[in-house]
Amino acid sequence: MAAxxxxxxxxxxxxxxxxxxxxxxxxxxxxxxxxxxxTGDLDSMVGYAHFWCDHCGQGIGISRTTxxxxxxxxxxxxxxxxxxxxxxxxxxxx
Ligand SMILES: [Zn+2]
Numbered sequence: 001m002a003a004x005x006x007x008x009x010x011x012x013x014x015x016x017x018x019x020x021x022x023x024x025x026x027x028x029x030x031x032x033x034x035x036x037x038x039t040g041d042l043d044s045m046v047g048y049a050h051f052w053c054d055h056c057g058q059g060i061g062i063s064r065t066t067x068x069x070x071x072x073x074x075x076x077x078x079x080x081x082x083x084x085x086x087x088x089x090x091x092x093x094x
Pocket of ligand 1: 026027028029030031053054055056057058
């Protein structure tokens with residue numbers, strides 16, 4: 001399976017664990033350092049997702065999704081530099 005598809009599979013699994021702890025192994029390096037943060041509208045709870053590994057610095061972006069209850073969400077109405085939590089400049093897997 002292509003790297004992107006592995007990440008997409010892992011994203012689906014991570015999405016289903018929200019708001020629980022994210023203990024899945026990274027599809028690239030195997031470390032349990034995956035992070036899932038959404039950026040979106042806090043009223044409609046629609047936005048996009050950032051899914052990456054803090055250990056190897058790879059990840060994917062999901063363009064439009066429903067934000068699950070209890071997820072970590074950046075408020076899209078805030079200026080990009082003010083949004084919390086900070087998201088590192090990770091390498092997008094194609
Ligand atoms: Zn990794």
